[in-house]
Amino acid sequence: MPVTIIADNCTGCRLCLRACPYGAIDIVDAVARFNEKCTQCGACASACKFGAIVLEAAFRRDVDVSEYRGVWVVAEHLHGELRRGTFELLGEGRRLADKLGVELGAALLGDAIGGLTAPLIAHGADRAFIAQDPVLAHFRTGPHTDVLAGMINRYKPEIVLISATPQGRDLAPRVAARLSTGLTADCTGLDIDQAERLLVQTRPAFGGNLMATIVCRHARPQMATVRPGVMKPLAPDPSRTGEVVEIPVRLDEMSVVAKVVEVVQQGTDGRVNLQDAEVIVAGGRGLGKAENFSLIRELAEVLGAAVGASRAAVDAGWIPAYHQVGQTGRTVQPKLYIACGISGAVQHLAGMSSSDVIIAINKDPSAPIFGVATYGIVGDLFEIVPALTKRLKQARSHPAAPTL
Amino acid sequence: MKIVVCIKQVPESTEVRVDPETKALIREGVKGIVNPVDENAIEAGLQLREAHGGTVTVITMGPPQAEEALRHALAMGADEAILLTDPASRGSDTLATSYTLAQMVRKIGEVDLVLCGRQAVDGDTGQVGPELAERLGIPQVTFAIEIEVVDGKLRARRVLDDFFEVLEVRLPALVTVVKQINDPRYPSMRNVLKAKRAQIAKWTLADVEADPTQTGFDGSPTQVIEVWPPPRRGGGRMLEGSVEEIVEQIAGAIEDMNLGAG
Numbered sequence: 001m002p003v004t005i006i007a008d009n010c011t012g013c014r015l016c017l018r019a020c021p022y023g024a025i026d027i028v029d030a031v032a033r034f035n036e037k038c039t040q041c042g043a044c045a046s047a048c049k050f051g052a053i054v055l056e057a058a059f060r061r062d063v064d065v066s067e068y069r070g071v072w073v074v075a076e077h078l079h080g081e082l083r084r085g086t087f088e089l090l091g092e093g094r095r096l097a098d099k100l101g102v103e104l105g106a107a108l109l110g111d112a113i114g115g116l117t118a119p120l121i122a123h124g125a126d127r128a129f130i131a132q133d134p135v136l137a138h139f140r141t142g143p144h145t146d147v148l149a150g151m152i153n154r155y156k157p158e159i160v161l162i163s164a165t166p167q168g169r170d171l172a173p174r175v176a177a178r179l180s181t182g183l184t185a186d187c188t189g190l191d192i193d194q195a196e197r198l199l200v201q202t203r204p205a206f207g208g209n210l211m212a213t214i215v216c217r218h219a220r221p222q223m224a225t226v227r228p229g230v231m232k233p234l235a236p237d238p239s240r241t242g243e244v245v246e247i248p249v250r251l252d253e254m255s256v257v258a259k260v261v262e263v264v265q266q267g268t269d270g271r272v273n274l275q276d277a278e279v280i281v282a283g284g285r286g287l288g289k290a291e292n293f294s295l296i297r298e299l300a301e302v303l304g305a306a307v308g309a310s311r312a313a314v315d316a317g318w319i320p321a322y323h324q325v326g327q328t329g330r331t332v333q334p335k336l337y338i339a340c341g342i343s344g345a346v347q348h349l350a351g352m353s354s355s356d357v358i359i360a361i362n363k364d365p366s367a368p369i370f371g372v373a374t375y376g377i378v379g380d381l382f383e384i385v386p387a388l389t390k391r392l393k394q395a396r397s398h399p400a401a402p403t404l
Numbered sequence: 405m406k407i408v409v410c411i412k413q414v415p416e417s418t419e420v421r422v423d424p425e426t427k428a429l430i431r432e433g434v435k436g437i438v439n440p441v442d443e444n445a446i447e448a449g450l451q452l453r454e455a456h457g458g459t460v461t462v463i464t465m466g467p468p469q470a471e472e473a474l475r476h477a478l479a480m481g482a483d484e485a486i487l488l489t490d491p492a493s494r495g496s497d498t499l500a501t502s503y504t505l506a507q508m509v510r511k512i513g514e515v516d517l518v519l520c521g522r523q524a525v526d527g528d529t530g531q532v533g534p535e536l537a538e539r540l541g542i543p544q545v546t547f548a549i550e551i552e553v554v555d556g557k558l559r560a561r562r563v564l565d566d567f568f569e570v571l572e573v574r575l576p577a578l579v580t581v582v583k584q585i586n587d588p589r590y591p592s593m594r595n596v597l598k599a600k601r602a603q604i605a606k607w608t609l610a611d612v613e614a615d616p617t618q619t620g621f622d623g624s625p626t627q628v629i630e631v632w633p634p635p636r637r638g639g640g641r642m643l644e645g646s647v648e649e650i651v652e653q654i655a656g657a658i659e660d661m662n663l664g665a666g
Contacts, residue, residue, distance in 0.1 A: 045541070055541075057539060058615070058618060059499060059500075059618060059623055059624075140571075141534075141544055165564075165565055166547055166563075166565055167564065169530050169531075169546070170534060170546045170547075172531075173530075173531040173532075173533075173535045173538070174534045174535070174544065176499065176531075176535065177499060177502060177534070177535040177538035177539060178538055181499075182497065182624070182625030183498065183499070183531055183626070184626055185498075185527075185528065185530060185531055186528065186529070205526065205527055206420050206526055206528070207525055208634060209420055209633070209634070210420045210632075210633065210634070211631065211632050211633070212628050213628070213629050213630040214626050214627065214629065215626070216625050216626050217625075218625060219625035257543045258543055258545075258573045259571065259573075260569060260570070260571060261559065261570040261571065261572050262568075262569070262570040263567055263568070263569050263570075264567060264568040264569075265566070278663060279663060303658070303663070304663075315583055315584070317584065321584065322565055322566050327528065328523070328528075336663065350634075357661060359654060359658075375640055375641055375642075375643055375653070375654065375657060376640065376642045376643065377642070377643050377650055377654070378642065379650065384647055384650060384651060384654075387648070387651045388651045388655065391651050391652070392658070395655065395659065
């Protein structure tokens with residue numbers, strides 16, 4: 001048992017009872033006691049102020065891996081809609097589950113989100129495990145970790161996939177440490193080793209200079225965060241059937257240590273949805289200053305494109321981080337990527353080099369961006385970009401006569 | 405406030421070498437620097453100390469040469485530096501690293517705030533911070549772009565993919581910071597010289613009462629089985645001529661793509 005009560009230290013104060021999402025603690029003779037609903041999630045241990053509940057966090061190689069079956073994805077949603085990365089996880093999870101001959105489950109945590117189970121199933125899930133409570137409405141590390149860890153302990157999937165979004169990269173390591181299991185960050189490739197029944201995880205490191213293949217042999221579940229924009233979602237099939245499993249939870253706001261003071265939405269201009277964009281026009285250090293991003297925006301406007309940026313431009317404070325393309329930003333695969341004044345550090349190339357067509361404009365002929373460009377132009381972006389914008393604008397207002 | 409900043413020494417160059425036997429990265433013989441965003445974590449700690457008083461202790465785990473990274477932190481103004489170096493902690497994955505760092509933080513004792521950079525430029529995982537917070541049983545705030553301490557509580561602005569969020573948590577807590585949070589100070593020559601002579605505490609696993617089965621290769625559930633350089637995409641055609649000629653060629657290529665046609 002990783003979670004134990006030391007009766008001698010217990011004062012019967014009921015803090016653990018309030019913190020337990022699963023209603024699994026009774027106070028008997030002024031001492032806390034677990035009942036059959038306990039999932040070993042560990043929520044009580046962090047709530048106890050008297051050292052009476054101990055969460056033993058140790059990696060044990062002798063875990064019986066055969067107890068764990070099935071592939072799970074953790075759904076992420078915002079404003080009542082599933083995020084794109086979740087559909088990608090479902091597509092990839094389906095493929096892995098089929099290889100293993102097991103079910104694909106989707107864990108969904110939130111409040112009043114019952115309507116999201118249908119799209120999870122339509123996109124590939126066999127079972128949707130849903131935990132709902134007002135405390136889970138806005139993502140917070142603590143309660144989400146408690147509930148998800150409990151769900152994983154109860155259903156024991158052998159693989160758990162989480163999007164490598166900021167939310168996923170906040171939650172996944174917390175859960176992995178709670179479960180004392182391995183976690184592989186930001187995977188771009190997943191597969192199954194049939195002989196060993198192992199998840200084979202591939203990821204870039206060193207800013208994209210190195211690829212590594214990683215396995216987790218002796219701990220379960222095998223956890224990975226998966227880079228958004230890489231895996232392929234399945235076309236939704238509304239006729240797919242699946243089971244919805246309600247996970248009964250009850251949380252107490254008083255037990256949650258993190259309070260959300262304010263949420264400020266950014267990027268509502270509709271031009272930053274990099275992952276869905278057919279065309280991206282991106283600017284880098286060569287722009288020289290924030291004001292010059294107007295050249296990028298004007299070209300993007302005429303092409304109906306999203307605006308991207310290199311890390312150098314973001315770090316310089318010229319443009320917000322949600323425009324960033326690359327290893328620490330978004331991975332994108334548009335039909336057309338126009339890189340203006342971007343030298344092409346490996347970390348940038350890692351995020352855009354699988355675009356269909358890449359046009360690179362840079363004054364330095366030795367810039368690495370030319371190594372991946374379909375069309376390279378060594379020249380002054382301050383001349384070429386406005387001229388191109390003007391040329392494309394003209395083409396739009398005076399379309400050439402159709403040739404017969 | 406008692407502040408601990410966890411830093412990592414990373415290779416200065418992007419050239420990577422790997423031990424063919426263990427698949428672990430070879431760090432010996434490669435010039436190391438402080439992981440860039442860890443400098444922002446140090447700076448954030450120093451600013452909080454300046455505002456609220458207290459101490460900034462910088463810790464790292466690594467080979468003996470990681471001492472150089474700690475000297476840089478001392479030169480920036482940290483009060484104290486501790487290196488955990490022990491052959492048995494080699495090959496630690498993020499879970500094993502977080503275990504060992506947690507033992508260090510526990511030994512330091514009565515820490516109010518732990519600061520980390522959002523991720524290291526070599527491993528690129530960003531996992532050690534949250535795993536350490538879990539090990540210590542304290543709340544975490546990741547991707548912080550602004551932090552302040554008000555009435556014994558920590559208030560942080562986090563930058564997520566398309567929104568900002570302001571969170572408030574009680575102390576002790578762990579915060580991972582992003583590059584945009586501040587501009588790390590340059591150490592003065594005087595401080596660099598002072599840091600050169602400063603005493604750096606060196607701890608072993610035994611000093612922090614670490615369970616040897618929870619650190620190093622033995623304590624790491626994940627195992628790197630293969631590493632290779634990524635495939636490179638071949639370059640294409642260079643366009644030449646006057647600005648007008650180049651623009652004509654680009655426009656022609658774009659028009660040929662028939663964008664917007666689905």
